[in-house]
Amino acid sequence: LVANRRTKGLDVNETVEVAAVQVPVIVTDGQGRFVRGLKKESFTLLEDGKPQRIETLTDESLPLELIATVDISASMEPAMPRVQTAVKGLLARLRAGDTTTLLGFNETVFVLAERESDAALRAAAVDALVPWGGTAFFDATVRSLELVGQKAGRRGIIIFSDGDDRHSVGRRDESLWRIEEGQVVIYTVGFGGGASAQFRETLKAFAEASGGRAYFPQ
Secondary structure, three states, rough: OOOOOOOOOOOOOOOOOHHHHOOOOOOOOOEEEEEEEEOOHHHHHOOOOOOOOOOOOOOOOOEEEEEEEEOOOOOHHHHHHHHHHOOOOOOOOOOOOOOOEEEEEEOOOEEEEEEEHHHHHHHHHHHHHOOOOOHHHHHHHHHHHOOOOOOOEEEEEEEEEEOOOOOOOOHHHHHHHHHHHHHEEEEEOOOOOOOOOHHHHHHHHHOOOOOEEEOOOO
């Protein structure tokens, strides 16, 4: 080695042409009940204070693509029967034409059913969940986003977890960045002994970054 040379840092300016951006929105009244039947004229969309044109409004009558992601790490074992009941109850309320991709995760992410519309097969996949291993919550969230279809429509992710993370390859801030650019609403449901104040903040942060909410059932 003869010498080292350090060059100046480079600023990279990237330009991307975007024809349209999908903006998920949920409207509720003062009691938290969904407001249905709204038209695009009911909304005003601002970007940096400037009004933007709303081309189309997709309502709840279109089929839903749902990603249901379930924490099956060892810390979830005491709560697993309640989690399975909750997941099956949710999936049983889906309508004909709605599809579900079911993920289980510990330190690895498993695809247990992909875009499945058969209610019996979905329920059987949930019954097969067995808790073991560590937890990679951040990685599972990113994998859930990757599995969402690209076509326009109603899409959502719901994650059942205690919010603990000890085995993710990716970092928390990287996962939040992916959520913000993902244009998919995420809901988190805090089950398990690990859903302490510290991990509740993670579940809330991940949901709210997408415009969703975190729930902590008793």
